[in-house]
Amino acid sequence: MSAKVDIEFTVNGAVRQVSVPADMSALDMLRDQLDLKGAKEACGEGECGACTIIVDDASVCSCLMYAADCDGRTIETIEGVQTVDGLDPIQQAFVDQGAVQCGYCTPGMVMQAKHMLAKNPNPTEGDIQRGLEGNVCRCTGYRKIFDAVAEAARS
Amino acid sequence: MDQIVEKPETLIGKPIPKPDAPDKVVGKTTYINDMVLPRMLIAKIKRTDRVHAKILSVDISEAEKVPGIVAIATAENSPKGLIGVLKDNPPLKGDKVRCIRDEIAGVAGETEEAVDEALNLIKVEYEDLPTVFDPEEALKDDAPLIHDNKPGNLSLTFDFDHGDIKKAEKDSDIVLEEKYELHYVTHTCMGPGCVIADFDTHGKLTIYTQTQYPYNYKMDLAPALDIPAGDIRVIQPPVGGAFGSKLDVYPFEPIAVYLAKKARRPVKLFFSREEEFIASPTRQPARVYIKQGAKKDGTITFRDVNVYLNNGGYTSWGATIPAVMMRTMTGHFRIPNVEFHSKAVYTNNPFAGSFRGYGNVQATYVTATLMDKMAEELGMNPIEFRLKNAQKPGERTPQNSLLKTAALADCIKIGAEKTDFLEKHTANVAAREKPGRIRQGIGIATSIHNAGGAKIHKSDGCGTILTMDDYGRATVITGASEIGQGIDAVITQLVSEELGIPTSDVIIANNDSAIGPWDVGVHASRTTFIAGNAARNAAVKAKHQILAAAARQSNVSADQLDLRGGHVVQKDNGVSVTKLDRLLRAMHFAGDDAELVMVSEYYEPPSELEDKNHVGDISAAYSHGAYITELEVDTLTGGVKLHKMTCVQDVGKVINKLGIEGQMEGGIAQGIGYGLSEELIIEEGIVKNPNFRDYKVVTAPEMPEIECHFIEDDEETGPFGAKGISELPCIIPGASIANAVYNAIGVRFDNPPITPEKIVRALHGDKVEAAE
Numbered sequence: 001m002s003a004k005v006d007i008e009f010t011v012n013g014a015v016r017q018v019s020v021p022a023d024m025s026a027l028d029m030l031r032d033q034l035d036l037k038g039a040k041e042a043c044g045e046g047e048c049g050a051c052t053i054i055v056d057d058a059s060v061c062s063c064l065m066y067a068a069d070c071d072g073r074t075i076e077t078i079e080g081v082q083t084v085d086g087l088d089p090i091q092q093a094f095v096d097q098g099a100v101q102c103g104y105c106t107p108g109m110v111m112q113a114k115h116m117l118a119k120n121p122n123p124t125e126g127d128i129q130r131g132l133e134g135n136v137c138r139c140t141g142y143r144k145i146f147d148a149v150a151e152a153a154r155s
Numbered sequence: 156m157d158q159i160v161e162k163p164e165t166l167i168g169k170p171i172p173k174p175d176a177p178d179k180v181v182g183k184t185t186y187i188n189d190m191v192l193p194r195m196l197i198a199k200i201k202r203t204d205r206v207h208a209k210i211l212s213v214d215i216s217e218a219e220k221v222p223g224i225v226a227i228a229t230a231e232n233s234p235k236g237l238i239g240v241l242k243d244n245p246p247l248k249g250d251k252v253r254c255i256r257d258e259i260a261g262v263a264g265e266t267e268e269a270v271d272e273a274l275n276l277i278k279v280e281y282e283d284l285p286t287v288f289d290p291e292e293a294l295k296d297d298a299p300l301i302h303d304n305k306p307g308n309l310s311l312t313f314d315f316d317h318g319d320i321k322k323a324e325k326d327s328d329i330v331l332e333e334k335y336e337l338h339y340v341t342h343t344c345m346g347p348g349c350v351i352a353d354f355d356t357h358g359k360l361t362i363y364t365q366t367q368y369p370y371n372y373k374m375d376l377a378p379a380l381d382i383p384a385g386d387i388r389v390i391q392p393p394v395g396g397a398f399g400s401k402l403d404v405y406p407f408e409p410i411a412v413y414l415a416k417k418a419r420r421p422v423k424l425f426f427s428r429e430e431e432f433i434a435s436p437t438r439q440p441a442r443v444y445i446k447q448g449a450k451k452d453g454t455i456t457f458r459d460v461n462v463y464l465n466n467g468g469y470t471s472w473g474a475t476i477p478a479v480m481m482r483t484m485t486g487h488f489r490i491p492n493v494e495f496h497s498k499a500v501y502t503n504n505p506f507a508g509s510f511r512g513y514g515n516v517q518a519t520y521v522t523a524t525l526m527d528k529m530a531e532e533l534g535m536n537p538i539e540f541r542l543k544n545a546q547k548p549g550e551r552t553p554q555n556s557l558l559k560t561a562a563l564a565d566c567i568k569i570g571a572e573k574t575d576f577l578e579k580h581t582a583n584v585a586a587r588e589k590p591g592r593i594r595q596g597i598g599i600a601t602s603i604h605n606a607g608g609a610k611i612h613k614s615d616g617c618g619t620i621l622t623m624d625d626y627g628r629a630t631v632i633t634g635a636s637e638i639g640q641g642i643d644a645v646i647t648q649l650v651s652e653e654l655g656i657p658t659s660d661v662i663i664a665n666n667d668s669a670i671g672p673w674d675v676g677v678h679a680s681r682t683t684f685i686a687g688n689a690a691r692n693a694a695v696k697a698k699h700q701i702l703a704a705a706a707r708q709s710n711v712s713a714d715q716l717d718l719r720g721g722h723v724v725q726k727d728n729g730v731s732v733t734k735l736d737r738l739l740r741a742m743h744f745a746g747d748d749a750e751l752v753m754v755s756e757y758y759e760p761p762s763e764l765e766d767k768n769h770v771g772d773i774s775a776a777y778s779h780g781a782y783i784t785e786l787e788v789d790t791l792t793g794g795v796k797l798h799k800m801t802c803v804q805d806v807g808k809v810i811n812k813l814g815i816e817g818q819m820e821g822g823i824a825q826g827i828g829y830g831l832s833e834e835l836i837i838e839e840g841i842v843k844n845p846n847f848r849d850y851k852v853v854t855a856p857e858m859p860e861i862e863c864h865f866i867e868d869d870e871e872t873g874p875f876g877a878k879g880i881s882e883l884p885c886i887i888p889g890a891s892i893a894n895a896v897y898n899a900i901g902v903r904f905d906n907p908p909i910t911p912e913k914i915v916r917a918l919h920g921d922k923v924e925a926a927e
């Protein structure tokens with residue numbers, strides 16, 4: 001059992017304090033300690049993007065980040081995207097454009113799309129394709145995800 | 156003042172979002188991998204590191220001492236029942252291991268850390284046995300025997316003959332003889348393997364599973380557990396993809412049950428991604444020897460096909476893919492004389508299961524590239540040769556598939572017109588002679604697939620129960636499983652259309668075998684057709700009951716009434732007779748005449764089982780597709796860039812525009828991977844690339860533009876005319892790409908995937924060898 005580290009950070013707007021093993025990933029901390037199970041572990045090696053979260057202003061594979069390194073950071077997960085007014089325009093576009101099938105990659109896709117649009121509000125189709133290259137989807141063939149991101153950029 | 160309800164626009168063909176999508180985009184959906192039950196234990200599997208060895212001993216004594224370990228299952232202390240299509244697979248291996256994934260023990264504990272520690276402490280002693288990895292080698296007399304009771308290492312064989320191929324060969328003007336080597340690929344579902352087993356105090360099992368065939372799953376699981384199938388309740392939480400990978404019981408599932416029984420606590424067993432690559436079924440690899448003849452005028456005279464399937468250590472559905480492969484080999488294009496022989500042969504490789512396309516991916520790669528080769532030999536163009544041999548509506552194939560609405564010729568013609576195929580094809584061939592690094596290519600491939608179910612079990616049916624509540628909502632309890640593909644949306648739409656209620660007023664219940672009526676499972680492109688018919692028929696019955704009651708209350712006869720916008724209306728003028736919810740309450744609370752709207756439908760398609768000679772019209776409908784790929788090849792690096800895929804498919808009728816396009820595009824991505832990049836590399840029985848870095852699925856930048864043209868010929872037996880559509884998109888692209896690559900560079904690849912390395916070796920082989 002590795003040593004515990006006490007950390008404090010902001011997640012989806014709320015300050016949280018947790019004690020985590022030094023070797024725990026941010027993904028395991030979010031899922032198992034904070035019960036934020038939206039981010040998925042589909043590979044655990046940073047190769048599929050299903051665990052994508054936004055840390056400060058970077059999109060990150062949370063399976064590759066130590067939980068301890070969340071200390072002092074501001075984190076947004078898929079659970080923080082929806083507002084009291086309803087779905088975020090990106091989420092609504094994923095629904096309307098048919099960008100979701102099994103949905104296992106969807107939380108990571110939505111977070112990566114959100115990050116991409118924050119950096120580049122008017123992406124070309126090429127920008128969208130390159131922006132999502134680290135996120136694997138096995139169901140949709142990506143075309144409807146491209147449509148959703150383009151739709152969200154317009155709205 | 157009468158209320159008039161205008162006739163709404165039909166929902167059929169409209170883009171209806173999936174009802175499960177909103178929860179999925181906010182991260183709220185609880186997948187099986189996310190589930191936690193009270194007092195649930197974590198479990199993993201101790202796998203062998205040998206490919207063929209006698210097990211001398213399994214020592215769990217140190218592992219049992221690890222704090223937090225609650226149960227360890229081994230062959231010695233667990234039920235002895237077998238799983239698999241031929242019941243040749245003990246979930247836990249006691250006598251020998253036959254392939255690298257083999258399961259030695261299951262360990263359940265309080266934490267993942269404890270389980271990992273215990274797995275490392277299990278000691279296994281082996282005596283290695285001689286190995287064999289090639290199916291033709293494994294058939295030889297002196298080959299090591301994988302199963303003592305399977306002489307010659309033979310698993311399953313399929314044989315079909317029609318006409319006289321020997322005479323046809325003599326009568327042919329040209330004969331082509333080719334050998335294809337079709338590779339291992341795997342599903343890579345985004346949600347890794349997971350199962351949760353839990354016994355109640357009566358000893359009845361609840362199993363939370365990713366299965367896509369919940370009802371026969373009980374029948375297949377029970378023998379391994381020593382409990383009756385009726386004591387198993389199957390619950391299907393949302394899953395991260397399936398694509399055919401969950402059509403059998405695999406060892407991890409009974410192992411979780413053994414552990415739950417021992418621990419008397421719920422047990423969750425799950426895979427890492429590496430384990431998912433190594434211990435999931437693959438698509439069935441195949442070595443195909445094929446001979447095809449033709450007359451000078453382009454008339455095909457015969458096909459002679461011999462297939463060797465590398466079965467691996469055990470028999471799952473992979474060994475049965477010839478049932479589908481054969482339909483294309485014998486019946487795609489008019490083949491007057493044909494023989495097909497296949498042998499699935501045990502080896503020490505991992506074993507294959509079912510995978511979207513089910514043998515037709517392999518068959519189409521072979522036949523569609525062979526059609527191009529033969530056209531060239533004959534001096535015909537690829538379109539002309541195909542049209543010459545395309546069946547007409549009403550023809551039957553040698554296996555008796557009735558091609559009622561065969562749209563093959565239309566698919567080919569439309570595809571060729573939309574893409575200026577012939578002009579581009581000719582220009583690309585001419586351009587090969589000119590200097591230049593980048594070559595353009597265009598290629599066509601076609602196939603056929605069952606589109607009205609596939610009767611491979613005694614029943615190909617689906618049960619549905621439809622009830623209406625006091626508020627006008629319909630609950631549809633269907634046997635059909637939702638695994639992400641979108642059947643919930645389709646059923647919602649069909650029921651909504653019949654009952655004149657909003658899609659938001661339809662609730663689907665379909666994840667619990669204790670509640671749902673029987674269905675054979677999500678496979679064979681059957682669900683929209685079969686479950687769609689069942690749901691629509693149930694809705695029609697409910698509608699009749701409602702209109703009969705409305706007729707009794709009003710002075711209008713039932714045949715003059717309709718359901719529209721939540722009202723019962725007069726059909727001709729839309730005048731509301733009553734609101735639907737008010738009528739439902741009146742029916743419900745009518746004292747001695749009380750009735751609930753609660754109907755059921757069991758739909759069995761009009762199809763037949765094959766006889767022992769593989770003759771039978773197994774599907775109520777068939778569908779054709781012609782896919783045209785435009786791409787470029789970098790002759791320096793071997794890189795292939797896809798520009799566009801134009802897909803013409805005979806779909807009967809579009810039900811959900813979003814759903815059908817999603818199935819097309821998703822299938823195409825898997826088909827592109829098959830043709831260009833995906834290969835599970837297995838050397839001496841060991842999986843060498845069990846990760847997404849080295850196993851290359853298609854990612855966003857590689858996805859070409861896709862243009863779909865749907866031929867809607869209104870299949871008379873389909874729901875609102877629809878056919879099943881979702882396997883052809885995965886089946887055709889690989890061959891279409893291979894033909895386009897040939898058009899670009901003049902090189903054939905009969906061993907997909909067509910990787911940059913293979914292209915570079917083909918174009919610059921001498922220099923590559925010199926450099927090595």
